[in-house]
Amino acid sequence: MKRLIAFITVVAVTTGIMAWTSPGLLRDVHLGLDLKGGFEILYEAEPFDSGAKVTRESLIKTAQSLEKRANQLGTSEPEVTTEGTNRIRLKLAGVTDENEVRKLMKKPSTLTFRSKDGTEKAPEEFNKIELVGTDFVEGGASVQFNQLNQPEIAIKLKDKDKFAQITERLLGKELAIFLDDELLSAPVVQAVLRDGTASISGNYTREEANDLRDEINRGALPLKLTEKYSQSVGATLGKQSLYQTIQAGLVASLFILIFMIWMYRVPGLLACFGLILHTWLLILVFNFADFTLTLPGIAAIVLGVGMAVDANIITNERIREEMRLGKSITSAVKAGSKHSFRTIMDSNITTIIVAIVMYIFGTGAVKGFALVLIVEIVLSIATNIYFIRFLLNLLLKAGKLKKPKYFGVKESEIGEL
Numbered sequence: 084m085k086r087l088i089a090f091i092t093v094v095a096v097t098t099g100i101m102a103w104t105s106p107g108l109l110r111d112v113h114l115g116l117d118l119k120g121g122f123e124i125l126y127e128a129e130p131f132d133s134g135a136k137v138t139r140e141s142l143i144k145t146a147q148s149l150e151k152r153a154n155q156l157g158t159s160e161p162e163v164t165t166e167g168t169n170r171i172r173l174k175l176a177g178v179t180d181e182n183e184v185r186k187l188m189k190k191p192s193t194l195t196f197r198s199k200d201g202t203e204k205a206p207e208e209f210n211k212i213e214l215v216g217t218d219f220v221e222g223g224a225s226v227q228f229n230q231l232n233q234p235e236i237a238i239k240l241k242d243k244d245k246f247a248q249i250t251e252r253l254l255g256k257e258l259a260i261f262l263d264d265e266l267l268s269a270p271v272v273q274a275v276l277r278d279g280t281a282s283i284s285g286n287y288t289r290e291e292a293n294d295l296r297d298e299i300n301r302g303a304l305p306l307k308l309t310e311k312y313s314q315s316v317g318a319t320l321g322k323q324s325l326y327q328t329i330q331a332g333l334v335a336s337l338f339i340l341i342f343m344i345w346m347y348r349v350p351g352l353l354a355c356f357g358l359i360l361h362t363w364l365l366i367l368v369f370n371f372a373d374f375t376l377t378l379p380g381i382a383a384i385v386l387g388v389g390m391a392v393d394a395n396i397i398t399n400e401r402i403r404e405e406m407r408l409g410k411s412i413t414s415a416v417k418a419g420s421k422h423s424f425r426t427i428m429d430s431n432i433t434t435i436i437v438a439i440v441m442y443i444f445g446t447g448a449v450k451g452f453a454l455v456l457i458v459e460i461v462l463s464i465a466t467n468i469y470f471i472r473f474l475l476n477l478l479l480k481a482g483k484l485k486k487p488k489y490f491g492v493k494e495s496e497i498g499e500l
Contacts, residue, residue, distance in 0.1 A: 387459025
């Protein structure tokens with residue numbers, strides 16, 4: 084009786100938790116570009132200095148800087164991946180104003196500090212480039228406050244000696260800050276700066292100082308980027324893909340649940356419960372780990388669910404074979420579970436190894452597919468092997484599964500031991 088109460092309690096509590104939390108979990112899942120709509124850009128990277136080469140390290144740093152820039156623009160869940168030796172792909176999901184994103188992200192900004200070269204041809208123009216974005220420490224610009232509580236922008240440079248020479252030569256003169264060809268500020272050099280740091284002061288409001296800081300940090304990219312390709316994925320297309328995917332998944336899941344119950348009776352019903360718990364735990368992991376759901380991720384989910392179904396079928400078929408050999412129900416469940424365990428684990432472990440290799444050497448969507456598949460398999464082992472067998476054993480020990488028909492086995496099929 085105690086085991087039956089334990090079984091009912093476990094099932095009821097688990098079902099209640101899933102029913103109570105599922106709407107919120109589904110609502111909070113982050114959708115990728117292919118499901119939510121958004122904007123995608125492919126950049127080609129090249130060094131600022133002629134003759135230099137694009138290194139793997141500089142490409143990764145540029146991708147990281149580009150991701151920071153996308154985050155500063157307020158886009159949701161930017162996905163930045165490197166491709167090959169000199170390309171970076173940027174995906175911005177859930178874009179609300181595509182025109183604004185196109186304007187700000189289509190052409191990466193180039194940061195330069197310029198002075199007036201003193202020639203008679205253009206005496207009032209800042210036409211001599213003194214510093215470029217790569218001379219600055221990435222993310223090194225910050226907002227500070229002076230003694231009068233006025234905001235200033237503090238910047239850090241990589242080469243102290245170079246900056247000292249420039250400030251000594253331009254002492255008392257303007258050193259203008261440009262983003263592309265737009266003048267952001269033209270502060271006057273007030274002292275020779277030898278420690279590689281400087282502060283830009285002016286009549287800035289705090290908001291203006293923050294904007295200038297962000298512009299400087301955005302422009303300090305290790306490599307020059309040229310847009311090679313861009314496309315806008317409309318939210319309508321994304322929603323249509325998501326709706327059709329969910330619809331297909333629900334129909335397929337319904338057929339699977341009906342098949343499992345029809346073929347294996349009580350164990351099939353428990354397997355269905357395990358599959359539902361498995362899916363709920365996956366959604367919980369997506370929210371907890373802040374994963375982004377994409378179409379490749381959904382493909383991995385479908386594959387993982389298929390493997391979970393296979394695990395249940397292998398176990399239940401093995402139990403039925405033991406029953407047909409004439410073993411008692413308890414002995415058949417014990418033997419069937421034991422003999423099927425190694426087969427299921429071998430299959431899952433080999434798939435995890437393949438997924439790990441895909442994650443290590445893959446990029447973009449391949450990494451996402453592999454990661455979701457690994458999570459799927461781990462959850463499948465926890466729910467469809469250990470948890471379901473725990474529930475089945477509770478029912479067995481409670482004496483509620485005394486007849487072979489509860490396992491989909493006819494009396495006529497059972498031979499003598």
